[in-house]
Amino acid sequence: MSIPMTMYLPIAGNSVNILAVLGLGGGVGLLSGIFGVGGGFLMTPLLMMMGIPPTVAAASDSNQIVGASTSGTLIHLRLGNVDVKMGLLLLIGGVVGGTLGVQLIKVLRAMGNADFLISITYVLMLGSVGSYMFIESITSMRKAKNPSQKPAAPKKPSGYARMMASLPFQMEFPRSGVRMSLIMPLFLGSLVGVLSAIMGVGGGFIMVPVMVYMLRMPMHVVVGTSLFQVLFTCLNVTIMQAWTNHTVDFVLALILLIGSALGAQIGARIGRKLQGDQLKVYLAGIVLIVMFKMLYELLARPNVLLAAIGGH
Amino acid sequence: MRRVLLLLTLCCLLAPASAFAAEDPALAVTPPAIRIGALYDGIDLTVTGKAPAGAQVAVRLSGEPDTFHMKQKGKALGVLWMNLDKVTFTGAPKVFLIAASDGLPEASLDHLGIPGLAERITAEAKSPDKAGLIKEFLHYQRAEKLYKDHAGTVTFGPEADGMRPFTAVLHVPSRLSPGAYAVEAFAVAGGTETALGEVDVAASFVGIPAFMANMAFNHGLLFGVLASIIAILGGFIIGQLCSGSKSGAH
Numbered sequence: 411m412s413i414p415m416t417m418y419l420p421i422a423g424n425s426v427n428i429l430a431v432l433g434l435g436g437g438v439g440l441l442s443g444i445f446g447v448g449g450g451f452l453m454t455p456l457l458m459m460m461g462i463p464p465t466v467a468a469a470s471d472s473n474q475i476v477g478a479s480t481s482g483t484l485i486h487l488r489l490g491n492v493d494v495k496m497g498l499l500l501l502i503g504g505v506v507g508g509t510l511g512v513q514l515i516k517v518l519r520a521m522g523n524a525d526f527l528i529s530i531t532y533v534l535m536l537g538s539v540g541s542y543m544f545i546e547s548i549t550s551m552r553k554a555k556n557p558s559q560k561p562a563a564p565k566k567p568s569g570y571a572r573m574m575a576s577l578p579f580q581m582e583f584p585r586s587g588v589r590m591s592l593i594m595p596l597f598l599g600s601l602v603g604v605l606s607a608i609m610g611v612g613g614g615f616i617m618v619p620v621m622v623y624m625l626r627m628p629m630h631v632v633v634g635t636s637l638f639q640v641l642f643t644c645l646n647v648t649i650m651q652a653w654t655n656h657t658v659d660f661v662l663a664l665i666l667l668i669g670s671a672l673g674a675q676i677g678a679r680i681g682r683k684l685q686g687d688q689l690k691v692y693l694a695g696i697v698l699i700v701m702f703k704m705l706y707e708l709l710a711r712p713n714v715l716l717a718a719i720g721g722h
Numbered sequence: 723m724r725r726v727l728l729l730l731t732l733c734c735l736l737a738p739a740s741a742f743a744a745e746d747p748a749l750a751v752t753p754p755a756i757r758i759g760a761l762y763d764g765i766d767l768t769v770t771g772k773a774p775a776g777a778q779v780a781v782r783l784s785g786e787p788d789t790f791h792m793k794q795k796g797k798a799l800g801v802l803w804m805n806l807d808k809v810t811f812t813g814a815p816k817v818f819l820i821a822a823s824d825g826l827p828e829a830s831l832d833h834l835g836i837p838g839l840a841e842r843i844t845a846e847a848k849s850p851d852k853a854g855l856i857k858e859f860l861h862y863q864r865a866e867k868l869y870k871d872h873a874g875t876v877t878f879g880p881e882a883d884g885m886r887p888f889t890a891v892l893h894v895p896s897r898l899s900p901g902a903y904a905v906e907a908f909a910v911a912g913g914t915e916t917a918l919g920e921v922d923v924a925a926s927f928v929g930i931p932a933f934m935a936n937m938a939f940n941h942g943l944l945f946g947v948l949a950s951i952i953a954i955l956g957g958f959i960i961g962q963l964c965s966g967s968k969s970g971a972h
Contacts, residue, residue: 424897425896473949664953
């Protein structure tokens with residue numbers, strides 16, 4: 411008697427190999443654990459390569475991220491690494507942005523352009539993040555080889571800092587140790603929310619650099635607050651996608667979650683044994699390979715010159 | 723009175739047998755219905771029947787004629803391939819699978835198979851090349867594994883009374899959606915195609931897929947809330963089991 415290894419997913423309208431999905435979740439979770447970044451931005455394109463329709467892959471991945479970020483948020487809350495005030499403002503922005511993103515996907519699905527938008531957004535985001543990580547880690551590795559360089563002289567406040575200070579509704583964020591207008595986290599949260607809905611990612615890999623470089627928050631608070639915000643943003647995206655587009659397959663999400671959680675545990679142990687900058691270069695390489703694959707699909711003549719409108 | 727009762731009892735006992743003999747189907751399909759359950763991964767339909775000795779046989783499964791709204795891909799900005807003009811195809815089944823015996827003439831396979839299907843499909847589009855669009859539609863359905871020319875095998879049994887029994891096995895893909903389908907068999911001899919019979923086969927969700935599809939498509943909001951709660955509980959339990967880890971995909 412053989413154990414059945416396939417499972418039918420009625421939302422995706424196809425059957426999948428359970429071990430392959432577990433392996434995919436495990437592989438992305440492994441990378442997530444090794445490199446200390448989210449795996450959502452890799453999960454959706456890999457699901458698409460497995461034959462899951464892009465809209466179902468993106469929505470189900472959001473559902474998976476809800477589970478994955480729950481455990482992380484709880485740990486960081488206990489450690490006091492969550493700026494709840496900042497997180498809530500980012501969250502309000504994220505909910506608005508996520509809702510707009512879901513509506514945008516609905517309109518684009520009706521027009522038949524949703525898959526194209528998801529692909530092009532991925533190419534742009536993967537290209538930007540991959541290139542940034544690659545350059546940043548190479549620079550960091552060079553600096554480590556030449557530690558005798560002089561520190562830069564103090565500069566005048568930049569135009570961005572002056573703009574931040576001039577905005578209305580300024581408030582203190584004691585946990586992060588910053589003061590700024592509430593418009594900033596609301597606006598940036600909305601932006602990440604739109605991308606989150608379109609791409610089916612929690613937005614962590616966009617939100618972390620945004621919080622570090624644009625909101626000037628300390629790194630240890632950034633990670634906890636990012637997880638907190640991502641959890642609720644993806645919660646909203648999951649419910650909206652299920653309600654509006656009927657594209658959430660929670661069985662698929664659950665299998666991915668089990669795989670990614672186990673992979674993340676193994677990855678975290680491997681990650682501790684490797685050097686940080688080298689890891690970043692490897693990850694940047696993976697991200698750029700996925701980006702080039704998707705770019706090729708946009709540039710090369712498709713095998714079939716027709717596409718279905720909608721999906722169900 | 724006892725004789726009458728005995729006669730009535732005999733009539734009752736013999737009636738189903740005579741009815742069965744009268745119905746003796748020209749074509750039989752096993753299983754008679756496709757149940758798409760949690761472990762469904764496509765299915766082999768076995769079709770049995772009898773054809774005149776010397777005739778070749780083709781067996782096909784097709785859905786009811788449907789309408790497909792699609793987008794034609796073209797180059798945007800002269801560089802990127804994307805969906806452009808809308809195209810509507812009518813008269814095309816969702817699924818079309820055909821299996822034929824080895825000796826079936828190519829012309830008959832074309833007529834009964836996918837090339838012949840092209841004649842029943844119409845396309846509404848801005849493009850004047852309707853035939854090209856229909857050809858592309860058939861290519862699309864082939865790529866989706868929903869249209870297939872050699873979707874199984876047909877084998878023959880020993881000839882008796884001028885007839886040969888045949889058994890066809892059709893490989894039905896996992897992408898089949900719920901609905902009504904028809905299985906037809908044809909005998910081909912001397913260039914003439916004769917219909918041997920038709921059997922209706924219904925495909926439906928059962929068990930978990932039926933429950934999930936009903937929830938997802940008819941109670942979307944509740945489904946989204948439940949999916950979120952299950953994910954949170956799953957994440958919480960996994961987090962507790964793997965306590966001490968700070969990692970979490972985001």
